[in-house]
Amino acid sequence: MNIPYLTLITFIPLLGAVTVLLIPRKYEREMKGLAVALSLVPLVLAAILWLNYDYSAGTMQFQEEHAWIPTINVHYRVGVDGISLPLVFLTSLLTVICLFYSSYTIKERVKEYFAFFFLLEMGMLGVFVSLDFFLFYVFWEIGLVPMYFLIGVWGGPRRQYAAIKFFLYTLTGSVLMLLAILGMYFAEGTFDILEMARLRPFADNFTLQSLAFWGIFAAFAIKVPLWPFHTWLPDAHVEAPTAGSVILAGVLLKLGGYGFFRILLPIFPGAFHHYAPIIAILALLSIVYGALVSMAQWDLKKLIAYSSVNHMGYVMLGLVAAASAIGTSEKFFDSQAMALNGAVMQMFNHGIITGGLFLLVGVIYERAHIRDLKGFGGLGVTMPVYYGIVTVTCLASLGLPGLAGFISEFLVFRGALSIIPLIAAIAVSGVVITAAMFLWKVIQMIFLGPLNEKWADLPDMQRWEVITMAPLLFFMLLFGLYPTPILNLINGSVVKLLSGL
Amino acid sequence: MSWSENLRLLSPEITLTIFALLVLGLDLAFKRLKDALAYVAIGGLLLTMVVTALLFGTQGSLFSEMLVVDSFALYFKIIACLATGLVILSSIAFMKDKTPYRGEFYGLLLLATLAITLLAGASDLVMIYLSFEFLSLTCYVLVGYLRGDPKSSEGGIKYFLYGAVTSAVMLYGISLLYGITGSTNLAEIGNALLFPASPAASTPWLILPAVIFMLAGFGFKISLVPFHQWTPDAYEGAPTPIAAFLSVGPKAAGFAILIRVFLTALPAYQIDWVAILSGISLVSMTLGNLVAIQQTNIKRMLAYSSIAQVGYILLGVVAAGPETYGITGVLLFILAYLFTNLGAFVAVVAFSHVTGSDEIADYAGLLRRAPLLAAALVVFFMSLAGIPPTGGFLGKLFVFGAAIQMGQKVFYFLAVVGVLNSVISLYYYFNVVRLMFFLPAKDESSLQIPRSLVLAVAVTMAMTLLMGLYPQPFIDLATRSVLTVAMLSPP
Numbered sequence: 001m002n003i004p005y006l007t008l009i010t011f012i013p014l015l016g017a018v019t020v021l022l023i024p025r026k027y028e029r030e031m032k033g034l035a036v037a038l039s040l041v042p043l044v045l046a047a048i049l050w051l052n053y054d055y056s057a058g059t060m061q062f063q064e065e066h067a068w069i070p071t072i073n074v075h076y077r078v079g080v081d082g083i084s085l086p087l088v089f090l091t092s093l094l095t096v097i098c099l100f101y102s103s104y105t106i107k108e109r110v111k112e113y114f115a116f117f118f119l120l121e122m123g124m125l126g127v128f129v130s131l132d133f134f135l136f137y138v139f140w141e142i143g144l145v146p147m148y149f150l151i152g153v154w155g156g157p158r159r160q161y162a163a164i165k166f167f168l169y170t171l172t173g174s175v176l177m178l179l180a181i182l183g184m185y186f187a188e189g190t191f192d193i194l195e196m197a198r199l200r201p202f203a204d205n206f207t208l209q210s211l212a213f214w215g216i217f218a219a220f221a222i223k224v225p226l227w228p229f230h231t232w233l234p235d236a237h238v239e240a241p242t243a244g245s246v247i248l249a250g251v252l253l254k255l256g257g258y259g260f261f262r263i264l265l266p267i268f269p270g271a272f273h274h275y276a277p278i279i280a281i282l283a284l285l286s287i288v289y290g291a292l293v294s295m296a297q298w299d300l301k302k303l304i305a306y307s308s309v310n311h312m313g314y315v316m317l318g319l320v321a322a323a324s325a326i327g328t329s330e331k332f333f334d335s336q337a338m339a340l341n342g343a344v345m346q347m348f349n350h351g352i353i354t355g356g357l358f359l360l361v362g363v364i365y366e367r368a369h370i371r372d373l374k375g376f377g378g379l380g381v382t383m384p385v386y387y388g389i390v391t392v393t394c395l396a397s398l399g400l401p402g403l404a405g406f407i408s409e410f411l412v413f414r415g416a417l418s419i420i421p422l423i424a425a426i427a428v429s430g431v432v433i434t435a436a437m438f439l440w441k442v443i444q445m446i447f448l449g450p451l452n453e454k455w456a457d458l459p460d461m462q463r464w465e466v467i468t469m470a471p472l473l474f475f476m477l478l479f480g481l482y483p484t485p486i487l488n489l490i491n492g493s494v495v496k497l498l499s500g501l
Numbered sequence: 502m503s504w505s506e507n508l509r510l511l512s513p514e515i516t517l518t519i520f521a522l523l524v525l526g527l528d529l530a531f532k533r534l535k536d537a538l539a540y541v542a543i544g545g546l547l548l549t550m551v552v553t554a555l556l557f558g559t560q561g562s563l564f565s566e567m568l569v570v571d572s573f574a575l576y577f578k579i580i581a582c583l584a585t586g587l588v589i590l591s592s593i594a595f596m597k598d599k600t601p602y603r604g605e606f607y608g609l610l611l612l613a614t615l616a617i618t619l620l621a622g623a624s625d626l627v628m629i630y631l632s633f634e635f636l637s638l639t640c641y642v643l644v645g646y647l648r649g650d651p652k653s654s655e656g657g658i659k660y661f662l663y664g665a666v667t668s669a670v671m672l673y674g675i676s677l678l679y680g681i682t683g684s685t686n687l688a689e690i691g692n693a694l695l696f697p698a699s700p701a702a703s704t705p706w707l708i709l710p711a712v713i714f715m716l717a718g719f720g721f722k723i724s725l726v727p728f729h730q731w732t733p734d735a736y737e738g739a740p741t742p743i744a745a746f747l748s749v750g751p752k753a754a755g756f757a758i759l760i761r762v763f764l765t766a767l768p769a770y771q772i773d774w775v776a777i778l779s780g781i782s783l784v785s786m787t788l789g790n791l792v793a794i795q796q797t798n799i800k801r802m803l804a805y806s807s808i809a810q811v812g813y814i815l816l817g818v819v820a821a822g823p824e825t826y827g828i829t830g831v832l833l834f835i836l837a838y839l840f841t842n843l844g845a846f847v848a849v850v851a852f853s854h855v856t857g858s859d860e861i862a863d864y865a866g867l868l869r870r871a872p873l874l875a876a877a878l879v880v881f882f883m884s885l886a887g888i889p890p891t892g893g894f895l896g897k898l899f900v901f902g903a904a905i906q907m908g909q910k911v912f913y914f915l916a917v918v919g920v921l922n923s924v925i926s927l928y929y930y931f932n933v934v935r936l937m938f939f940l941p942a943k944d945e946s947s948l949q950i951p952r953s954l955v956l957a958v959a960v961t962m963a964m965t966l967l968m969g970l971y972p973q974p975f976i977d978l979a980t981r982s983v984l985t986v987a988m989l990s991p992p
Contacts, residue, residue, distance in 0.1 A: 071976045138889040145883065148931070152939045160939055164931060171888075171927055175920035179913075182898070182905040211913070 058492025339415025528604025656738025671718025866942025
């Protein structure tokens with residue numbers, strides 16, 4: 001029997017949302033337990049898919065297709081390959097972690113919180129598995145609404161502003177993408193994403209091709225976010241509740257990155273190649289600017305938010321390196337593949353590492369109720385476990401060999417250096433700045449120096465907090481030392497993507 | 502044509518007339534019936550819908566082609582019945598303590614519906630004018646129905662003055678068109694303009710004023726910029742269910758007649774009216790959205806929002822062509838808009854019935870006081886802003902899609918302005934959501950909403966979502982109802 005794995009993965013969160021809403025308020029404890037248990041189901045299913053995915057082919061697998069709106073040729077069409085599967089796994093993993101963490105920290109409007117979180121998960125998973133533009137767009141937009149509420153209801157002091165800013169920014173990009181999708185549909189008569197990559201819409205009309213390209217680019221660049229579309233990000237991150245920040249950094253930014261891989265690169269390789277210099281500059285600016293601005297922050301959450309701009313810049317660097325070499329020479333193929341492998345893996349790594357960093361910010365903020373780096377100092381003595389975990393995560397984030405971040409950044413730079421050497425060489429400075437930033441700003445300011453007496457009796461991490469971080473640390477170490485499982489998964493599809501260009 | 506056939510074609514109108522008279526008569530005979538009459542009226546509307554549905558697929562005309570019966574007209578008749586039915590459902594509780602004259606109220610609503618059904622099928626300028634005035638007169642009375650409330654009277658007077666002037670201007674436009682072509686029948690006018698008897702007989706310089714003058718009338722009904730100024734005042738002053746009715750019923754009728762006149766009588770001058778309507782569409786959506794942002798009264802906000810919405814719909818009319826989804830989009834959009842906008846208004850009726858306020862600020866903390874009402878409003882606002890999975894998204898998809906389908910720069914531009922306007926609109930729609938969800942209530946008491954209003958909100962919300970999740974049957978219906986014109990042949 002064919003089990004519709006992807007449908008189950010996508011819609012079990014919806015079931016979760018409904019279930020949570022139906023449970024009466026007095027059974028709050030049970031509701032939280034049930035919610036975490038339900039969120040484990042997509043994770044287990046995603047793990048099953050990972051184990052059963054046929055690496056060698058790199059094709060779309062576990063596909064399902066049903067007619068939805070025959071008049072305009074819209075289908076419910078889902079499938080995963082080596083690019084989307086790690087992100088599906090990441091999404092379900094981070095959701096479990098976030099719900100687990102939130103079941104301890106969220107005290108008010110608990111039911112709505114869990115329901116919105118489940119809806120958000122459905123939207124994100126839906127984007128990663130959709131193979132139909134219409135479906136893709138629907139899920140893309142559905143994800144916005146719960147995030148808006150998560151920021152606006154459970155966020156910090158400026159949450160109302162941050163919530164609507166997030167919504168308006170991303171919606172602006174989305175609607176332009178919608179027009180581009182409609183344009184492609186009327187040119188080719190299909191919403192099938194894979195078919196569209198074969199048909200190459202507007203091949204004979206570069207103006208229209210460019211319009212469609214930039215329309216879609218806007219949606220994804222805002223989501224990633226690429227400089228100069230990033231200004232919503234610090235606000236949203238700083239005001240969002242901890243778990244919201246985790247999902248925002250961990251998954252929502254990947255929606256944009258994933259869009260480049262699934263849609264923009266395969267469908268418009270020509271335009272992508274043509275505009276690669278512009279995008280390369282934007283990626284470079286994201287990397288350097290993100291790192292510098294991050295270093296200038298004294299608010300811990302803002303610092304990590306800007307470091308996301310920097311880290312997602314590496315993803316864009318890998319992409320743009322691959323795009324620059326399209327149609328030039330066969331000898332670049334390996335470099336292209338390396339850059340893209342690195343970029344996909346970087347998305348996964350950034351999800352677990354930065355997701356972890358935001359959780360760790362939550363840990364200290366729950367205790368001290370400040371995030372100002374100048375207000376700490378010497379906590380290494382009183383909170384040794386926390387000190388250790390933060391250090392490992394920071395080192396992973398700055399790209400220390402042996403931890404996951406290194407592998408992906410190395411691959412991106414190794415690939416990019418042979419294709420766009422100058423840009424890549426300048427971009428390496430981002431790694432240096434990030435290292436300085438994490439060591440000086442985070443480790444030194446919080447944990448070293450004389451103990452700030454105010455925090456003398458701050459309790460160390462509790463067991464449930466360590467449990468929350470454990471899976472993330474596990475993957476940082478695992479993929480830092482032995483990246484083969486994830487790279488094998490990604491590589492097959494990346495090679496297939498490249499040979500299709 | 503035989504009598505029985507004529508009666509069959511006219512059955513929706515006959516049913517409506519009988520029930521309108523029945524409601525008025527019963528009200529006169531039995532003083533205590535009042536609220537039961539609402540259910541009689543709803544029953545009449547349901548019956549009319551059944552009768553109309555049975556006619557689907559029929560093509561015919563009546564009274565020497567004064568009225569035609571085609572799927573396009575039938576579609577709008579169903580829209581009218583749906584709208585009035587939901588409005589009456591939401592009036593039962595609301596009007597109870599506002600006026601003792603509720604029997605006439607329901608009777609007038611049925612007569613207004615009759616006017617819309619006539620307008621939907623009118624294919625002669627005289628018939629158009631007569632049913633147009635019929636609709637306006639019933640609506641004037643309904644807007645000013647709360648005699649004791651000065652705002653209601655003010656709204657009624659404003660609506661009447663605007664209506665009187667614009668319909669006079671429209672009549673002048675009609676007379677010009679008649680003067681040019683020598684006919685009042687739309688198809689004959691269309692032929693006369695496409696194939697003028699002699700070069701001298703074609704008078705293009707007179708067509709443009711005629712079009713613009715007639716647009717004053719249509720634009721007034723639809724509340725297009727620059728004929729929109731009455732809208733916020735009339736909506737604010739009118740009893741809220743009537744504001745809901747005005748925002749859907751007459752607008753749908755206005756679109757029906759606008760499309761029929763322009764596509765049947767004026768295809769020869771399509772380039773000209775497309776240019777005019779494009780401009781109006783652009784200004785309507787932009788102005789409506791920008792002014793809506795500043796409103797503090799939710800009825801006024803919804804009034805400006807409706808001005809923006811008709812701007813989007815007009816985009817579909819502009820992008821009408823034999824190959825495009827333009828008119829399909831208009832039909833879908835209007836249906837989605839019916840459920841969405843009526844839903845939003847019904848929610849406002851419910852809120853104002855219980856709290857007595859229409860101020861946006863008073864919606865703060867509604868989530869705690871009436872969670873389902875707040876959730877329903879989120880769905881309606883999502884739909885109005887065009888966020889999936891709602892009917893509003895479907896409508897916009899088709900309308901903007903049709904503009905893209907035209908494949909010309911100016912239409913791309915219109916589509917871009919359209920979608921950016923949706924982003925602007927999200928700001929003020931979600932401002933209400935912000936208040937409802939993010940802020941605490943001044944008064945935490947939970948709201949007890951009458952059952953009839955709960956039913957109306959539930960129906961509209963379910964339909965809004967259904968149109969987004971399973972749109973195929975609605976698309977089929979709209980596709981079947983597209984006006985088949987532009988197939989005129991030389992006489």
